[in-house]
Amino acid sequence: MSFNNTQLQRLADEALNTGKACNGGANADYIPFLASVPSDLCAVSISCCDGTIIHSGDYDYCFALESISKVCSMSLAMQQKGAEQVREKIGAEPTGLPFNSVMALTVHQDKPLTPLVNAGAMSTVSFLDASDKESRWQMILDFQRKMMSQNVKLSNDVNTSEQETNFHNRAIAWLLYAAGNCFSDPMDACEVYTRQCSTLVSCDDLATLGGTLANGGINPVTKEKVIDPENVAPILAEMTMEGMYDYSGDWAFLVGLPSKSGVGGGVVAIVPGKMAIAGFSPPLDEAGNSVRAMAMIRYIANNLNLSVYSPS
Numbered sequence: 153m154s155f156n157n158t159q160l161q162r163l164a165d166e167a168l169n170t171g172k173a174c175n176g177g178a179n180a181d182y183i184p185f186l187a188s189v190p191s192d193l194c195a196v197s198i199s200c201c202d203g204t205i206i207h208s209g210d211y212d213y214c215f216a217l218e219s220i221s222k223v224c225s226m227s228l229a230m231q232q233k234g235a236e237q238v239r240e241k242i243g244a245e246p247t248g249l250p251f252n253s254v255m256a257l258t259v260h261q262d263k264p265l266t267p268l269v270n271a272g273a274m275s276t277v278s279f280l281d282a283s284d285k286e287s288r289w290q291m292i293l294d295f296q297r298k299m300m301s302q303n304v305k306l307s308n309d310v311n312t313s314e315q316e317t318n319f320h321n322r323a324i325a326w327l328l329y330a331a332g333n334c335f336s337d338p339m340d341a342c343e344v345y346t347r348q349c350s351t352l353v354s355c356d357d358l359a360t361l362g363g364t365l366a367n368g369g370i371n372p373v374t375k376e377k378v379i380d381p382e383n384v385a386p387i388l389a390e391m392t393m394e395g396m397y398d399y400s401g402d403w404a405f406l407v408g409l410p411s412k413s414g415v416g417g418g419v420v421a422i423v424p425g426k427m428a429i430a431g432f433s434p435p436l437d438e439a440g441n442s443v444r445a446m447a448m449i450r451y452i453a454n455n456l457n458l459s460v461y462s463p464s
Contacts (some may be wrong), residue, residue, distance in 0.1 A: 155427075155456065157206060160198050164208040167451040171209075177435030185313035186434070188215065189417070194433040195355040196448040199363030201426060203372045212230070214303075214352040215432055218414030219268070219440075221296065221348040223395075225276050226267040227379050227387055228295045232281050235386035241333075242267050242275050244265075256277055268394040268412070270345075271324050277348070278334045278341040284339040292348050293445040298371065298378045299364045300357040311350035318346050324355050335377045353419070355432045362420040362428025365410075388422060399439040407450050408411035408459025419445035423458045 160314035169196050180186040195209035229238050267276040297304045325342040328334035334341055353361075363372040365387060369379030379387070391410040396403040396419075403411060409421040409429075417434040419442050429452050431445025435452035453459065 155200075160200075160206045161208075163204050163238075163452050163455055164198060166195050167301065167448040168194060168424040170451045171196065171431065171433060172446040174276055174444045174447045177437050177443035179417075180297045180436055180440070183310075183415070185307075186308045186416060189215065191434050193284050193417070194444050194448075195431070195432045196445075196452070197355040197359035197367045198452070199356075199359035199366070199372055199408070199428045199430070201363065201367040201372050202373075205359065205373070207356055207359075209355075210432070211355040213432070214354050215418060215434075216307065216349065216414070217296070217304075217351045217353050217358075217418065218349045218413040218416040218418035219270075219273075220358065220361070220416075220418055220420060221269050221292075221351065221456060222273040222276070222410045223247060223365075223387065223391065223412050224296045224299055225273060225280070225292055225345075225348060226390060227299070227383065228292065229267070229276050230383040230386065231379060232353065233279065233346055236380045236381050238267065238276070238279070239386070241279060241335075242272050266394045268390055270321055271328060274321065274325050274338075274341045274345045275328055275333050275335070277345045278328075278336040278338070279376070282336075285337075285344060288336070288340070289344045289347055292344065294355075295378075296348070296351055298374075298376060299361045300353055300371075301360060301373065304351050304353055304357060306347060307350050307352045309458060310352070311347055314350055315347045316344065318342065321346070349414075353418070355430050358418050358420050358432065359428050359430035362422045362430060366424055366426060366428045369434075382425075388424065391422070397439045399437070400439055403446075404461075407453050408461045409453055410460070413441040413445070415440050417442045419449060421449045421453065423453075426462065429453065
């Protein structure tokens with residue numbers, strides 16, 4: 153199926169109206185900065201594999217990447233170690249529990265199961281080949297920029313807000329370390345993980361992240377090869393299983409696209425070989441997914457019959 157820009161722009165505008173009509177959800181309030189973001193912000197962007205960007209709404213507003221950063225660090229780890237090593241050391245199974253669950257760790261002998269929950273993300277950060285904390289952080293930031301754009305930057309305000317409230321994650325990091333599933337100093341891993349969640353991106357940047365995966369690992373805008381093609385399928389598999397937290401199964405049923413959400417209000421969905429769709433709006437459902445972003449992505453995906461499970 154082919155799509156023209158006029159059709160995609162019309163759908164983006166319609167999807168934005170659909171999103172704005174959704175009144176449910178609330179900003180994340182356990183991170184003070186996120187609670188202060190205007191709740192009425194709403195945007196949708198489409199990144200096509202030819203580099204075209206279609207967008208509507210507040211697409212240039214920069215918001216916290218949060219848990220979508222886990223896709224970047226997981227991708228970087230696969231580039232360095234190979235997908236099979238990441239699966240063996242960290243896992244490739246959905247937890248079926250909230251993204252910050254301690255129970256999910258304890259019932260599996262403190263192995264995180266997936267890089268896309270907090271425990272697995274810290275384990276992934278610790279698994280990277282780096283000489284120290286700062287080099288570990290810099291390689292993650294550089295990789296985020298390669299997947300998106302050079303506009304990606306660390307927000308000191310978001311980072312400070314998160315570092316001052318990340319006690320739960322620090323506890324998880326020590327549990328990982330005690331079980332041999334944290335491969336660097338646990339507090340360094342927790343701090344760097346917190347920083348990677350605190351970068352600011354636009355909806356267009358987020359769509360480009362997805363577009364890089366849709367385009368076989370090549371950033372569709374810069375044309376730079378960022379991810380080896382053989383790592384793309386494992387990344388998308390992880391996103392399918394755990395990318396929307398404990399709503400991932402329903403999302404696969406309703407939309408059928410590998411996706412990842414973040415509590416900053418962003419969601420990105422990948423249509424392999426064609427495009428990526430990103431949505432942004434701060435109010436979240438109980439699982440931590442943006443209510444409006446999901447509605448916008450679902451509108452476009454269903455109207456274009458984009459599900460990877462569709463026979464046509």
